[in-house]
Amino acid sequence: MDSISALFSSPEEEQYVLDCMAYFMILMAACTFVCLLFVNAAYGRYSSSKYGFLINVKLAWFIQELPAFLVPVYLLVWTSSRKTSLLANQLLIAMFLCHYTQRTFIYPFLIREGKPTPFLSFFLAVIFCAYNGFMQIRYLSHYAEYPADWVTNPCFIAGSLLWLCGWLINLHSDHILRNLRGPGESGYKIPRGGMFEYVSAANYFGEITEWTGFALAGQSVHSAAFAIFTTVVLSSRAFAHHKWYLAKFEDYPKTRKALLPFVV
Numbered sequence: 001m002d003s004i005s006a007l008f009s010s011p012e013e014e015q016y017v018l019d020c021m022a023y024f025m026i027l028m029a030a031c032t033f034v035c036l037l038f039v040n041a042a043y044g045r046y047s048s049s050k051y052g053f054l055i056n057v058k059l060a061w062f063i064q065e066l067p068a069f070l071v072p073v074y075l076l077v078w079t080s081s082r083k084t085s086l087l088a089n090q091l092l093i094a095m096f097l098c099h100y101t102q103r104t105f106i107y108p109f110l111i112r113e114g115k116p117t118p119f120l121s122f123f124l125a126v127i128f129c130a131y132n133g134f135m136q137i138r139y140l141s142h143y144a145e146y147p148a149d150w151v152t153n154p155c156f157i158a159g160s161l162l163w164l165c166g167w168l169i170n171l172h173s174d175h176i177l178r179n180l181r182g183p184g185e186s187g188y189k190i191p192r193g194g195m196f197e198y199v200s201a202a203n204y205f206g207e208i209t210e211w212t213g214f215a216l217a218g219q220s221v222h223s224a225a226f227a228i229f230t231t232v233v234l235s236s237r238a239f240a241h242h243k244w245y246l247a248k249f250e251d252y253p254k255t256r257k258a259l260l261p262f263v264v
C-alpha cells in the first residue's frame with residue numbers, strides 16, 4: 001500500500017473518488033461554458049489587470065503547467081504503480097507525459113513577446129494542471145484495466161493516431177504563431193500556412209483533436225472529462241479569436257473557419 005492508498009479504506013473507495021473527480025470536471029466544464037459566454041479567458045490578447053497582478057508570460061506558463069508533469073512523475077516514481085507494466089497503460093501515460101514535457105519545459109521558453117498573465121488565470125491553470133495530472137495518471141497507473149489485446153483494438157489505434165496528428169498540428173501551429181513576430185515585436189499578424197489555411201485557431205484544433213484521441217484510446221470517464229473540458233475552453237477562445245481577427249484585419253481570408261475546417 002502506498003501513501004495515497006492509505007488515505008482510503010479500500011481500492012474501490014479510491015476508484016470511486018477518482019470517478020467523482022472526473023464527473024466534477026465535467027460539471028466544471030459546463031460552468032466554464034456558461035462563464036465563457038460572458039467573458040473571454042483573461043490571458044494572451046484578452047489579458048487584463050482586472051484579474052490580478054500580471055505575471056511574466058514565460059514564468060506563468062512554466063509554473064502553471066509544471067504540476068501536470070510533476071504530479072504524474074511523483075505518482076509513477078514514488079507510489080506503487082500496479083498497472084504500469086501493461087502496454088496500453090504505458091502508452092496512454094506516455095501520451096500524457098509527452099505533451100506535458102513539451103508544454104512545461106519547451107513551450108514557455110519559445111514564446112515571443114507574449115502578453116503577461118493575470119494572477120487569477122494563472123492560479124486556475126495551476127489548479128487544473130495538478131487536478132488533471134493526478135486524476136489521469138493515478139487512474140492509468142493504478143486502476144485502468146484493458147483487455148490484453150487492447151492495443152490492437154481499432155478504438156485504441158484510431159485514438160492513438162488522432163492523438164499523434166493532433167499533437168503535431170498543435171506543435172506546428174504554435175510554431176507558425178510564434179514566428180509571426182520578429183525580435184521585440186508584440187503585435188498581431190494574419191497566420192498563414194498549415195491548418196491556418198482552414199481555421200483561425202489551428203493550435204486549438206490540434207489540441208482538441210489530441211485529447212479527443214486520448215479519450216478514444218483510453219475509454220474512461222477521466223480521459224473523456226479532460227477532452228470535454230479542453231473542448232469547452234478552447235472552442236470558446238477559438239470563436240473569440242476568429243471574431244477578433246475579422247474585426248482587426250480587413251483582408252482576413254473570408255473562407256477561413258474558426259475551429260473546424262469547412263464546418264464552423
Ligand SMILES: NC(=O)c1ccc[n+]([C@@H]2O[C@H](COP(=O)([O-])OP(=O)(O)OC[C@H]3O[C@@H](n4cnc5c(N)ncnc54)[C@H](OP(=O)(O)O)[C@@H]3O)[C@@H](O)[C@H]2O)c1
Pocket residue numbers: 043044045111112113114115170174177178180181186187188189190191203204207229230233234237
Ligand atoms: N488543454 C487546454 O485546456 C488548453 C487551454 C489553453 C491553452 N492550451 C494550449 O496552450 C497553447 C497556447 O494557448 P494560447 O491560448 O495562449 O494560444 P494563442 O492565444 O493562440 O497564443 C499563442 C501565442 O502566440 C501569440 N499569437 C497568437 N496569435 C498571434 C498572431 N496572430 N500574431 C502574432 N502572435 C500571435 C500569442 O501572443 P499574445 O500572448 O501576445 O497574444 C501567444 O504568445 C496552445 O497550444 C493551446 O492549445 C491548452
